[in-house]
Amino acid sequence: MNILEKITNELDMLSKSERKVAEVILASPNTVIHSSIAALAKQANISEPTVNRFCRRLDTKGYPDFKLHLAQSLANGTPYVNRHVDENDTADEYTSKIFESTMASLELARKSLDANDINRSVDVLTQANKISFFGLGASAIVAHDAQNKFFRFNVPVVYFDDILMQRMSAINSRQGDVVVVISHTGRTKSLVEVASLAKENDATVIGITTTGTPLAKECSIVLSVDVSEDTDLYMPMSSRIAQLALIDVLATGFTLRRGSKFRDNLKKVKDSLRSSRFERKD
Amino acid sequence: MNILEKITNELDMLSKSERKVAEVILASPNTVIHSSIAALAKQANISEPTVNRFCRRLDTKGYPDFKLHLAQSLANGTPYVNRHVDENDTADEYTSKIFESTMASLELARKSLDANDINRSVDVLTQANKISFFGLGASAIVAHDAQNKFFRFNVPVVYFDDILMQRMSAINSRQGDVVVVISHTGRTKSLVEVASLAKENDATVIGITTTGTPLAKECSIVLSVDVSEDTDLYMPMSSRIAQLALIDVLATGFTLRRGSKFRDNLKKVKDSLRSSRFERKD
DNA sequence: AGAAAAAATGAAATTTTATTTCATAATGTA
DNA sequence: TACATTATGAAATAAAATTTCATTTTTTCT
Structure with missing residues (x-):
């Protein structure tokens, strides 16, 4: 190009x-x-x-x-290049570099995603009896965020960032349940096991991970979120940010699919928070 | 332009x-x-x-x-622009829009940040006896992520997403402690109170919030993370993503400040995770 | 090495595209 | 309504790009 x-x-x-x-x-x-x-x-x-x-x-x-x-x-030559942080960078320099490479990662991740898989995922999520989000480490916060988001939709949703709870939950899953397993590397043993357990118990397993990983092989649907390898010591894991953006996409897809009546409900949740805040004067 | x-x-x-x-x-x-x-x-x-x-x-x-x-x-026109999701968008369309507006938010946030404030924040963080991250709702996961990151640095770090724990922790803080309060709106009453409590007890309070909010007024240092207002119902809170990027910036600043001996330590933590993973064959 | 073929190059002609000029039409103003 | 101002397009001109074709250079083959 x-x-x-x-x-x-x-x-x-x-x-x-x-x-x-x-x-x-x-x-x-x-x-x-x-x-x-x-x-x-x-x-x-x-x-x-x-x-x-x-x-x-x-x-x-x-x-x-x-x-x-x-x-x-x-x-568009310069903007979103993955520039590496250098030991002698000023605050301004490393700030810019981190923000820019985060944006670069988002761009990459967006390209690796397949609209079809997103559609299918939204399908099964809207049909689900129960949704579970599992992640460990950095991906745990993504699972947590997903719970926050889907909680507003008034569907049964849980998240676990604990190996044992994940395992128990997977074993107890049944047809109609959706389990979303989040892992950048896709090689964390316990998570791969959890995915296969959930699948054995007839749950639909959606994997948010990198293309071609062991985890990807265990999933019913794989949402590929590929970001550049973090070869650099200073470079933060932008994968979790890309995963969060994907959660936003799924949540948006969910809302759109559920139609207008449902959106009123969403507004109610938003409004209910008002009293806990200081009024703004503008 | x-x-x-x-x-x-x-x-x-x-x-x-x-x-x-x-x-x-x-x-x-x-x-x-x-x-x-x-x-x-x-x-x-x-x-x-x-x-x-x-x-x-x-x-x-x-x-x-x-x-x-x-x-x-x-x-370069499309990527930066905040395009709104429309009811009739296909999966491909809303995916692109969400990723693009997330990038737009990152760009805005980056502009609102002041290198000086970042420098001062890194200063106090590296000197801290103890670091606490507080957030609620969407910002809770940012606090959680911050804990994960700073935990690797082998410094005493906690996070709370619970009002009471935050309050108790704030009351018990003392000189040399750093409290990082995260809130997009900066108007959540309990968080503003927690910030002022911590300050009364001689902790250094860093606020990650929007410019000019009640929370900002209570903080020793304000890290302004401004993103476009989410007037749109479908538009996700990109603020938390910008906040996460800022956490990356602070963590990077922290590592750089601590020097090379410290970075070896970081590598050790990374390596210690290896046995829990499936080997890659490439 | 030297002849033939192939490829590269530029001068000039041609074509395409953009700009200017100028007359006319539309619009506003007293 | 008469006058001035502005907007518009037809035609002429100018500029830029492309094509054609003859010449030069390079390569290939004996």
Whole structure:
């Protein structure tokens, strides 16, 4: 997609003159988007048709189309890159880096999600007799958050962040129950076991985990939340944030599916909190 | 900067014919960037010079320049914008909208944060005898997450999501203790009281809340996490996600401040979890 | 090495696209 | 209603991009 990267990659597929064009563009892309084909040709010391051929080789329709692609690459080139925190970073620097890589993770996670699986999950959740959310460690808070959210919907919902309770609950599950198992690594033994126990007892098991993990194999539906590997010591687990966003998605899907009568109920819950708060004056 | 917003804003500065152009562009900007001035003129049922004048009125050099701006807006326009979920959205649509507005919130929150306050917070946290995180509802899970994170640092840390425990803990706090109070609205009565109690008992109180709330007034240090108001029924509380990112920032600041010897310790904790997991084969 | 084929390149012609000019129409103002 | 102002489009012009085609360079094969 990013045309600047594409130019870099295909640099050796290009002819000598075309490479001159590439170099001029890579050197100052911001100037190029405001240049005519003639200006660029002159800058690179080659002829106009060569520039045109260069553009076509990059699968664009011609020079104007190429400029459009270039402009777009420049617009979204930097923002959501996963920049690593450095030991000498100032507060401002590491703050920016963490927020940005969190956003990058969200973007990745969004891409790894399949709308079909979300739809199916919302289906089974709306039909469920009882919903349980299980997680450990960082994923425990996601399970907890999910409980908070689904509690408002006035459906039987529990969450456990304790291995024994999870196991007991899984063993007692039955047809019509939905068990949502949350784990970034998808390799935590006890959670994988819990998932398979729940499945054996006829519950529908939804896994919120990374693609292709042992946990994923045990689930009825897998909601893949892939984020970049945290190879970096300083980098926080953005996986839990992506998982939370997914919980929001499921909750939203749930609300939409249940229709308008149901939404009034939601408003009531919101209003009931009012008296515990200081009034705002605006 | 964003030309689409600019068109929307200046819609009433435009003449009748120019507005027709604007409408066509707003309706399908993605088509327009691939249209010639003639095609666009025809589409809007006006003449080519009108299109040209329209472009100039938006402070661009002409039609090609306008298309460049438009292309850039489209490239980074969507992700940041808070698009609202609609009743008839497909799973794919509401998923995208939620992820995108979550990212938008993160961006807003990042802007509202002050590096100085973060620095001071990291200061007091590294010096603390004991750290407590308090939150209720959605913010409870943030407090919980903070405990998980800071627990690894081998410092005395607790979290409470229970009003009474929070209150008792606040009353028992003393000089050198740090109390972190988390609340998006900053108007939850019991939390504001807890903050002031802790302060009376000489604890340093860090507030993670919106600028200018009652809670903010009670705190020694305020970490402002402003996100857009959730006027929309379907829109989830992205505030908690922004708060989590801030916890990551504080934890990172903490690690950096403590220096390298300390980081070895962190690695040990990570390694200790290994035996509870299935090995990966890659 | 040298001839033939293939590929690359640019000058000029052509086509497409955008802009300017100017006359006319629409709108507002006294 | 008459005048001024502004808005608009047809046609002319200018600018930019593309195509054609002849020339040069490079590669391949003997």
